[in-house]
Amino acid sequence: MRMSKYLLNTLKEVPREAETLSHQLMLRSCMIKKVAAGIYTYMPMGYRVIRKIEAIIREELNREGCIELLMPAVQPAELWQESKRWDFYGKELLRFKDRKGADFCLGPTHEEVITDVVRRELKSYRQLPLNLYQIQTKFRDEIRPRYGLMRGREFIMKDAYSFDVDDQASEKSYWSMYHAYARIFHRCGLKFRAVEADSGAIGGSYTHEFHVLADTGEDTVLSCTHCEYTANIEKAECRKPESVEHGDFLETEKRETPGKKSVEEVAEFLGVQPENLIKTMIFVAEDGTPVAVLVRGDHEVNEVKVRNFLGLNALELADEETIRAATGGPSGFSGPVGLNIRILADYAVREMENAVTGANEKDMHWLNVNPERDFKVSEYGDFRLAEEGEQCPRCEEGRYEQFKGIEVGQVFRLGTKYSESMDCRFLDENGKEKPAVMGCYGIGVGRTAAAAIEQNNDENGIIWPVNIAPFDVMILNLDVRDEDVSIAARTIEEKLEEMSFEVLYDDRDVRAGFKFKDADLIGLPLQVIVGKRGLKEGVVEVKVRRTGDREKVAPAEVPRKVVELLNSLKEQEEQRR
C-alpha cells in the first residue's frame, strides 16, 4: 500500500478527549475517529487490526468445532420479555419503538436470540454438542463510556454459545473454549491471565475472565506465586487464619474518642494498632434490611463476597439515617456490642482479643471487646478483600501477587437459565425431554486491540505484536525524488508483496524525520529504511520497532531478513507470559 494514497493522517498533538495511552495512540495514529460518546469509526488502519484479531479468533474457534453465524443487532422485546430480562436489564439496554409502536432493543448480548434460533432447530441429543458464534457489533448504553475502544457503547464482540446434553458435557465445552481463548490471546502476542471471577447476578457455577496485564488496567487480579490459582480481587479467597488460643480477656471499658471516626484516627488516639480494631460496616439489602459486617481494622470489606453469601442482587452501604436507626448511634461509631441486627464477621475477627469497637454512641468506643463474650455473631465467613503478599489459600508455599488487568474475554456457564425460560429442549436417548445446558463466551475485539497497545508501546508510539499489526513491514523511502532510491524501494515493496507480506510503503514527499516519527508512532513490527546515504554503500537498513535494532543489508537480502526477523519476533511474542 502506498502511503501517499492511503487515508492516514497522524497527529503530533494529543487530542484533549484522550485520557489513556491506548486511546491517545489510537487517535494519533488515525486508527479510530469519534462519532459520538462511546461510538467510533474504525479508520482503515484501525480496522486492519480488528480484522487481524477476528481472523485469529475465527481460526481458533473453528478448530474447536464452533460454527459461525450472524444474528441481528436489532432484537424484538418479546424475546427479552420471555427471558424476563426486559424488565431486569436496566438502562444499559437501549430500547426503541418501530413505526408501528412495537418495542425493540439494540442487542447488548445475544442469549435470547441464539436460544430462539436453537430451539427452532434442536430436536435430538444427536445434534449436540453445538457451539455457535458470531462476530458482531453490540450496543450497551454505558453510563459513562470512556477510554476510547476500551469502554465504548458500541463495540465489536465475538460471542459464542454452547449447547450440551448435560452438565458434564457443558463443562467439556467450557474447557474447550477456555483453551481456545488461551491460544487466541497467545497468538495475539499478549501477556494475560485467566482468572477466576465472580459469576454475578446471572448465576452459574463458575467463570473465568481473561485479563491482559497492563498497569493501566481497571481490574485488580491476584495470582499465586507458586500454584495456578489466579482470581479477580472481587473473588479472590482469603486463607482462613489459624485458630489461636484465647488467653486473658480483659474487662470491657468505654472510652471517649471525640471526633475520632476512621480506623486510623481511633487507633492513633487510643495508641493501638489498626489490627486491634473491629471495623463495623452497616449495609442494607434490597428489601431494606440492615446487616452489619465486621472485619479487622486493617482489612477491607469485600461487598461481592457479602452479597453472594446473602444471595442478594444488590447490597449498599447504609446512609446516616439507616445507621442511626439500626445502631442507635452516628456513623463512625458503630460496633457489634448490643447490636440487634444480623451480624456477619470475617474469620479474622474470630481470632481477635481485647479489641476496640465503636459503642454505637457519639464519640465513644469500647475497649477490650471479645467476640462471643461481648457480642454474638450470626455467621462467620470470608468477607474481606484479599491483599497482595498474603499467603495463598490454595497452596502452602505461594503468596498473592497483584496485577492490573484489562478484561478482554470471559467464559461463562449459563446452565439451563435460558433454555428453561425460553423452552429450548431436546429428546435424550431415552426419549425424555430435557433443556439444553448452555454456556456463553465473549471476547471484546476492539478492547483486545486497545489492550494490546496498553501493553505494547514506548515513548515513540505503538509497538504492534506481529500477528495483529495492521501491516507487517513499513518501507521508508527517504529520498523520493532520487530515482535510484525510489527504484530500490519499489523493488523491495514488490518482492515483499509477492511473498504475501503486507507492506506499507511511505512514498510521501516529506522530510526523513517526519517519516521516522510516523513509522514509530504507527508501530509496524519492521521498518525498511531506504535512503541515498545507505544506497551509496549498497545497503538499506532493517529496523526492528520493538528493540530499535537496525541492521544494514543489501537490498536483495531484505526479503530473507524480513522473514527471519518476523519469525523470530513472532516466536518471542507467542511465548510471552
Added chain:
RNA sequence: CGGGGAGUGGCGCAGUCUGGUAGCGCACCUGCCUUGGGAGCAGGGGGUCGGAGGUUCAAAUCCUCUCUCCCCGACCA
C-alpha cells in the same frame, strides 16, 4: 444520576473578568530553499466563536434557557 470542568477553523489553545466586529501553534494549499529523527522563509484558503432567545448603538465576551463533550463517583454476564 451526583460533583467538577470545557465548548472559538481538522487538532491543540489564547481572547471572555473590563462588550468595539476573531488570533496563535500544528495540519492544509502555492512557491523558494532544505532533505537520516516531526526544518526555514514568503504567500494563501478555511471559523455566523455548540444552539436558541434576550440586554445593548454594538455580544465570542453580559443575562436566561438548551445541547454536547471531558474528568471524579456510583454502575457494569
